[in-house]
Amino acid sequence: MDAPIEPRAASAALEDVSLRRRQVVDAATTFPGWYWPIIGLAMVGLAAVVDTRNSVAIGVAAVGFVVAVLGDTAFVVAPRYRRAQWNQELLGARGAFAIVAFVWVVVGGSLALAFALQAAGVSHPATIGCAVGAIAVIFGGPRLMRRLRSIMLGEA
Amino acid sequence: MATPHFDDVIHAPTRLAIVALLAATDWAEFAFIRDSVRLSDSALSKQLAILEIAGYVNIRKSFVGKRPRTSARLSRVGRSAFERHLATLQEIVASARSAVERMEAEVAPGLKPSISSGRYRRRVPAYQAIAEGR
Numbered sequence: 001m002d003a004p005i006e007p008r009a010a011s012a013a014l015e016d017v018s019l020r021r022r023q024v025v026d027a028a029t030t031f032p033g034w035y036w037p038i039i040g041l042a043m044v045g046l047a048a049v050v051d052t053r054n055s056v057a058i059g060v061a062a063v064g065f066v067v068a069v070l071g072d073t074a075f076v077v078a079p080r081y082r083r084a085q086w087n088q089e090l091l092g093a094r095g096a097f098a099i100v101a102f103v104w105v106v107v108g109g110s111l112a113l114a115f116a117l118q119a120a121g122v123s124h125p126a127t128i129g130c131a132v133g134a135i136a137v138i139f140g141g142p143r144l145m146r147r148l149r150s151i152m153l154g155e156a
Numbered sequence: 157m158a159t160p161h162f163d164d165v166i167h168a169p170t171r172l173a174i175v176a177l178l179a180a181t182d183w184a185e186f187a188f189i190r191d192s193v194r195l196s197d198s199a200l201s202k203q204l205a206i207l208e209i210a211g212y213v214n215i216r217k218s219f220v221g222k223r224p225r226t227s228a229r230l231s232r233v234g235r236s237a238f239e240r241h242l243a244t245l246q247e248i249v250a251s252a253r254s255a256v257e258r259m260e261a262e263v264a265p266g267l268k269p270s271i272s273s274g275r276y277r278r279r280v281p282a283y284q285a286i287a288e289g290r
Contacts, residue, residue, distance in 0.1 A: 004162040007252030010245040013172055017242065020176035023192045024184075083188040084181045 021090075025152040028086040029145045035076050036141035040134030042068040043110070047130030090152040098151065102144045106133050158239035165210045166241045170195060170203050175212065175238050178230040183216070186226040204228055212237060 005013075042065050049061035114129025122128065166175050173193045178184055190200045207213040212234030216227045230238065 004244070005167070005248065007248055010248035010252075013167070013169075014242075014245050014249060016169070016173055017176040017179075017245075020173055020192070021180045024177060024180035027188070027192075082185065084184045087180055087182055090180060 022153060024084055024086055025090065025149055027080055027084050029149040029152065031076055031141075031145060035072060036138045038072045039069055039141070040137045042072075043130045043134045043137065044127065047110075047114070047126040048124075050126040051124045086152070091148065092151065095148050095151045098144060098147050102140065106136050106140070109133060109136065158236065158243045160244040160247050161237070161240040162244045163237050163241040165206065165212065166238060170199070171207060174200070174203055174207065175230065175234065178213065178228060179235060179238050181229070183227045183229045186228065189228065207234065210234075 045068075046061050046065040049057050052058075110129045110133030112129075113132055114125045117125035117128055166172055170193065174189060177189055177192055186197075186200065186204075189195075189204075190197060193200065195203070204213060204215060208215055212231055214229050214231050216229075218225050218227070
């Protein structure tokens with residue numbers, strides 16, 4: 001049976017299909033440069049208040065932290081998701097695992113460092129621990145997004 | 157893997173672009189599709205109407221405040237048709253590639269099949285003819 005179209009046309013059509021998928025993935029995974037620094041600053045801000053050991057201030061800071069992180073995320077993700085609700089199958093279990101692993105490494109690493117510093121008698125252990133975590137977020141966040149992009153494009 | 161089937165409705169370049177875009181989404185806003193595929197509002201409406209009549213696309217109209225918002229998604233039938241069409245395209249490209257490799261082996265049996273080798277490609281004029289489907 002003859003092919004309905006020439007190989008070159010089929011190849012061009014496949015390239016176009018890849019391009020369209022890339023457009024959706026780029027729309028989903030391209031975050032503004034200020035997104036990760038805001039998360040990092042919120043972490044350090046909360047930790048600095050925790051080091052004061054003032055329970056009222058800690059309560060207010062915790063609420064502020066949650067509002068900052070959720071607000072930042074909603075402000076960035078919601079308009080993108082409204083424009084194009086990317087297919088969840090693109091992210092898959094590997095993408096979900098990458099996100100969960102990133103959060104665990106950052107939170108777990110920050111807490112472990114903070115407790116270690118506290119045990120060693122260093123002043124402002126939470127602030128220092130979370131500052132290291134914030135640096136990991138600022139530099140690791142864009143890497144996480146690149147990883148998610150690769151997974152969604154089937155390149156990883 | 158989907159059974160290959162060439163779909164004339166999907167294969168038209170603008171409709172292929174729209175369907176490929178929708179295949180990567182659950183729902184996509186009209187404006188997102190228009191901007192991504194670079195069509196005018198009327199051209200996109202026309203193409204979406206064709207896809208909707210074919211049963212490949214579902215259209216949803218809603219309001220955000222007083223502003224109308226139109227979204228589209230690939231129906232189950234549309235997704236299946238797209239996957240089958242994609243399988244056809246992949247099959248055509250794979251057949252052409254294996255034909256080239258066979259020819260390379262016949263012309264120069266001592267050499268490894270190397271489509272990626274530019275020097276070798278120039279020495280086998282038939283390569284280009286097959287790759288371009290002539």
